Amino acid sequence: MILKIENLKKYYGENKAVDDISFEVQSGEIFALLGPNGAGKTTTLKCILELRKPDFGNIILNGTYSYLPEKKELYHYLTVSKMLDVTEELSKKFSKENAIKLLKDFKIPLNEKIANLSHGMLTQVYVSIVFSEDVDIYFLDEPTWGLDPLIRNQVLELIRKMSNNGKTIVYTSHILSEVEKIAEKVAIMANGKILENDFLDSIKEKYVACITNKDEEIEGYLYKTTDAEKVFITTKDKAKGKIEPATFDMIFEAIVKGVKK
Amino acid sequence: MWFTIDFSSHVPVYRQIAEKIKMEIIQGNIKKGEFLPSIRKLANTLGVNLNTVSRAYRELANEGIIESVRGEGYIVKKEKMKKFNQALLNQLEEVVEKCIKAGISHEKICKIIEEKTRGENV
Numbered sequence: 001m002i003l004k005i006e007n008l009k010k011y012y013g014e015n016k017a018v019d020d021i022s023f024e025v026q027s028g029e030i031f032a033l034l035g036p037n038g039a040g041k042t043t044t045l046k047c048i049l050e051l052r053k054p055d056f057g058n059i060i061l062n063g064t065y066s067y068l069p070e071k072k073e074l075y076h077y078l079t080v081s082k083m084l085d086v087t088e089e090l091s092k093k094f095s096k097e098n099a100i101k102l103l104k105d106f107k108i109p110l111n112e113k114i115a116n117l118s119h120g121m122l123t124q125v126y127v128s129i130v131f132s133e134d135v136d137i138y139f140l141d142e143p144t145w146g147l148d149p150l151i152r153n154q155v156l157e158l159i160r161k162m163s164n165n166g167k168t169i170v171y172t173s174h175i176l177s178e179v180e181k182i183a184e185k186v187a188i189m190a191n192g193k194i195l196e197n198d199f200l201d202s203i204k205e206k207y208v209a210c211i212t213n214k215d216e217e218i219e220g221y222l223y224k225t226t227d228a229e230k231v232f233i234t235t236k237d238k239a240k241g242k243i244e245p246a247t248f249d250m251i252f253e254a255i256v257k258g259v260k261k
Numbered sequence: 262m263w264f265t266i267d268f269s270s271h272v273p274v275y276r277q278i279a280e281k282i283k284m285e286i287i288q289g290n291i292k293k294g295e296f297l298p299s300i301r302k303l304a305n306t307l308g309v310n311l312n313t314v315s316r317a318y319r320e321l322a323n324e325g326i327i328e329s330v331r332g333e334g335y336i337v338k339k340e341k342m343k344k345f346n347q348a349l350l351n352q353l354e355e356v357v358e359k360c361i362k363a364g365i366s367h368e369k370i371c372k373i374i375e376e377k378t379r380g381e382n383v
Contacts, residue, residue: 164301201316
């Protein structure tokens with residue numbers, strides 16, 4: 001176990017940004033915090049990194065870490081190459097050599113000014129810098145936000161490579177399709193709470209869709225209502241009526257909708 | 262070894278991998294006694310996590326289709342899979358039933374099966 005969160009709470013006045021969540025991350029895992037905007041993912045990361053003071057709870061972090069923030073901002077007036085020099089001065093764990101290699105793979109010109117980079121390129125530069133820190137665990141907040149599919153796949157591929165080499169990744173996302181591609185363990189978060197936390201493959205195996213007539217209630221999450229029937233997403237043992245397989249997409253939507261009511 | 266994986270399918274990724282490997286074995290692409298790619302290698306070629314491949318291998322090992330050789334990897338133990346074949350036959354039955362429901366004639370269905378199985382040792 002490299003990271004353990006117990007009963008973490010962070011309130012901003014009335015707003016329960018993080019509302020009593022607990023989870024564990026094992027070494028070498030890719031752990032995704034998945035949820036709609038405002039679910040509390042970023043606040044959770046910030047509490048772990050001591051950028052926010054939790055109101056309650058325990059955080060145990062067993063290892064060195066590096067962090068890719070949600071807002072990808074670097075010094076505008078520097079060139080990419082100068083940015084690497086600055087990072088090298090600031091961080092003992094940073095390998096400039098490694099960063100140059102990653103940036104070459106991404107085809108980012110080193111002599112370009114940060115200000116002139118597109119959002120995608122800026123993210124690639126930032127990701128390259130973060131992954132060139134030789135640490136145990138990488139916290140990535142929306143690492144693929146706003147990237148086109150090709151660049152996104154490159155970044156995902158890099159994340160997977162790091163994990164296959166024994167590094168731990170904790171990242172947040174609201175994009176299901178990419179979480180499906182790389183995450184092993186997923187915590188589904190909404191309204192500050194974690195509603196499901198398991199291996200992605202196990203979540204797929206656990207839930208089914210069942211179609212019942214309109215006045216029947218099933219213990220589970222209501223996914224859809226049609227003229228004559230209701231569709232619930234529920235665990236296999238509680239399923240009733242006509243049973244259909246459920247995709248992760250459906251499971252996620254139903255769980256998140258369920259809590260918003 | 263490479264095959265496509267449908268990440269958005271309701272079928273867990275490790276199960277898709279296990280099924281595809283079974284097909285590879287049945288088709289004779291990997292033979293009895295031969296090694297499967299290492300977990301790391303297959304994870305990298307398929308673009309999945311190590312644990313996902315290792316879960317697929319464990320599943321195949323539990324079914325007795327492959328066997329772990331200490332420190333060396335996994336070898337193919339069985340080429341014929343009764344259970345898997347039965348599952349395929351069940352699928353065929355389902356499709357045939359659908360065809361009948363859709364009103365496709367007995368002759369047409371038989372013709373396809375006849376054509377596809379001709380010359381094979383079934």
